[in-house]
Amino acid sequence: MNFSLMSIDEILRMEENGEVSPRQVWDHFSERRRRWEPEINAFITTVEDLEGNGLAVGVKDNIAVKGLPTTCGSRMLRNYESPYSATAWERLRARGFSLAGKTNLDEFAMGSSTETSFLGPTRNPWDPERTPGGSSGGSAAAVAAGMVKFALGSDTGGSVRQPASFCGVVGFKPTYGRISRFGLVAFASSLDQIGILSTSVRDAAYVFSVVGGDDPRDSTTSRRPVPDFQEIFSSPLDSFTFVYPDEEVLGRAEDEVRREFMEFVKMAEALGGRGKEVSMPLLNYAMEAYYIVANAEASSNLARYDGVRYGLRQEAEDLLQMYMKTRTAGFGDEVKRRILTGGFVLSRGYYEDYYGRAVSYRKQLSAFMEDVFSRADFLLLPTTPHVAFKIGERQDPIEMYMEDFFTVFVNLAGLPAISIPWSLLDGLPIGFQIVSRWYNEIGMLRLAEKMERSIDFKNKLILKEV
Ligand code: GLN
Numbered sequence: 001m002n003f004s005l006m007s008i009d010e011i012l013r014m015e016e017n018g019e020v021s022p023r024q025v026w027d028h029f030s031e032r033r034r035r036w037e038p039e040i041n042a043f044i045t046t047v048e049d050l051e052g053n054g055l056a057v058g059v060k061d062n063i064a065v066k067g068l069p070t071t072c073g074s075r076m077l078r079n080y081e082s083p084y085s086a087t088a089w090e091r092l093r094a095r096g097f098s099l100a101g102k103t104n105l106d107e108f109a110m111g112s113s114t115e116t117s118f119l120g121p122t123r124n125p126w127d128p129e130r131t132p133g134g135s136s137g138g139s140a141a142a143v144a145a146g147m148v149k150f151a152l153g154s155d156t157g158g159s160v161r162q163p164a165s166f167c168g169v170v171g172f173k174p175t176y177g178r179i180s181r182f183g184l185v186a187f188a189s190s191l192d193q194i195g196i197l198s199t200s201v202r203d204a205a206y207v208f209s210v211v212g213g214d215d216p217r218d219s220t221t222s223r224r225p226v227p228d229f230q231e232i233f234s235s236p237l238d239s240f241t242f243v244y245p246d247e248e249v250l251g252r253a254e255d256e257v258r259r260e261f262m263e264f265v266k267m268a269e270a271l272g273g274r275g276k277e278v279s280m281p282l283l284n285y286a287m288e289a290y291y292i293v294a295n296a297e298a299s300s301n302l303a304r305y306d307g308v309r310y311g312l313r314q315e316a317e318d319l320l321q322m323y324m325k326t327r328t329a330g331f332g333d334e335v336k337r338r339i340l341t342g343g344f345v346l347s348r349g350y351y352e353d354y355y356g357r358a359v360s361y362r363k364q365l366s367a368f369m370e371d372v373f374s375r376a377d378f379l380l381l382p383t384t385p386h387v388a389f390k391i392g393e394r395q396d397p398i399e400m401y402m403e404d405f406f407t408v409f410v411n412l413a414g415l416p417a418i419s420i421p422w423s424l425l426d427g428l429p430i431g432f433q434i435v436s437r438w439y440n441e442i443g444m445l446r447l448a449e450k451m452e453r454s455i456d457f458k459n460k461l462i463l464k465e466v
Contacts, residue, residue: 003028004146004199004462008055008206009229011149015053025054029100033147035466040123042132042142043101044071052096058142058151061102062109063194064183065089068099072185073107073117076330077311086183087218088152088194088211095210100148103138107332108302109154109187111135112162112403113394116334121391124166125461126428130388133163133403136197140167143197146462150198150207156187157290158383158407160195161419161433165383168421168429168459170448172196172204175438176414177222179208180215188297189220191290191411199459201420201449205232208441227442237446242268242378243278252405253385256425261382264422264432264451268380271450276376282368285361286409291401292345292358293412299342305330337397362412369413373437378447380434382406383419387428406433416441418448421457429457 003011003025014020030048033056037043044061045068059065062072064082071077085093093099107116114122114137122137124130125145132141136153140163143151153160155173164171173195184194194211198204212226244250244265250258269275307313307326314325331339345354372379383406394400410417415438419431434451436444 002465007202022054026050029056031466036145036147040125040141042103042122042138044104044119046101047099051098055097056100056148057097058103058139058148059089060105060136060139060153062185073105075118076305080311087180087215091211103142106135107335109135110334112400116332124388130390133166135159137163139197140164143169150203153195153197155193155195156191157411158404161383161407164197164419165431166388170198170201170204171419173417174441175416177220178212180218180221182217186301188294201452205445232442232445239272241274241376242380243276243376244380245280246277249280249283253382257382283409287405289358289361290408292354295338295342296346296355299339366413378434378436383431383433387425387430420448420452
């Protein structure tokens with residue numbers, strides 16, 4: 001039986017009825033890992049103990065699992081072992097899910113290609129010459145190749161949705177505060193959010209109902225109850241309204257992606273949506289604001305890796321030399337770049353010009369989004385400007401940052417969003433985004449599932465038994 005093609009709830013029902021055993025389910029995914037992992041490098045650590053229901057899960061290696069290394073893809077933490085588990089993983093474990101491994105990522109989740117991990121790049125299973133996107137590239141590749149049933153990732157500026165688009169899978173990021181960040185290694189705390197990568201919207205909804213909700217160990221989690229899985233799909237979405245950006249914003253995507261996106265819009269209309277093009281000039285500054293806010297917060301969050309508290313330590317004559325040697329040896333170039341620019345935008349004399357303006361932009365953006373969602377239920381837009389690029393192709397950091405144009409504004413405003421696979425362009429997947437108002441994950445998942453049913457996207461990688 002090909003368990004990659006069945007939904008989580010369907011497999012669990014079959015297990016309950018005794019039609020399949022957890023071992024059979026587990027072996028299916030293990031076999032696929034043996035087949036794919038040597039070529040793809042999706043995992044940093046793999047584990048092979050079946051504990052519960054046989055459904056194999058990938059957890060991004062910046063999310064803590066007790067007793068296992070949490071490396072964040074960094075030399076700094078290469079020998080660090082977590083003394084506790086993240087709430088999101090703890091809730092999955094409590095429900096019988098088994099860990100297949102910790103997945104590869106850009107160092108400290110900073111990047112869009114999974115190339116900066118100290119363990120080397122993850123490859124895109126659709127074309128191993130290309131990146132799977134990032135920073136949750138290991139999670140996306142593992143799901144796309146059927147090595148796990150689903151995976152947890154983190155999305156600070158698009159790191160769940162962008163790799164989902166590049167790998168032809170679903171990438172779901174809830175409203176800020178909906179999934180506990182306890183045990184997620186901090187990158188930019190006001191933007192960080194755990195997200196889910198899966199092969200269907202239905203599975204994303206299932207996992208969300210398990211991992212989401214209030215957590216006393218993360219004071220930023222929302223008290224609002226997370227919808228029950230049955231409730232999400234209990235009633236259909238009949239009519240709805242949506243907006244999509246005009247040429248000024250859409251022009252950031254390649255022509256072919258734009259043309260395909262307009263087909264996506266047409267499909268939404270055919271499914272009962274009333275769509276309207278809207279001018280969104282504010283989005284043009286989201287990338288700049290994001291890299292100011294994210295780097296400022298990162299420079300503060302990463303101060304803890306000083307050779308004293310966690311991970312690597314390089315011995316030296318005195319304390320200052322020890323800090324310097326440790327941080328020089330422990331961090332890669334991109335992480336250093338972010339700490340330096342983050343420190344700069346927060347420094348006296350520049351604070352108002354950079355950080356202060358980014359923060360006031362963020363307020364404007366949220367007000368604008370509030371206005372958008374007072375007129376329409378959803379915002380549709382591309383997830384990525386193009387299909388997956390080649391490994392090594394993006395050398396210029398600014399070019400790499402531009403990859404996030406369509407995703408970062410969502411995090412700045414704390415909105416929920418989902419990327420679903422749409423089609424193949426020259427054999428490579430491309431996904432599109434549905435963004436919704438705060439806390440309307442139910443509506444967003446209903447629309448995504450409705451669209452998914454009408455979209456003729458086949459993941460040929462998981463269609464084969466192994
Ligand atoms: N690519 C973005 C960055 O480099 C987003 C990363 C993320 O969401 N973790 O910051």
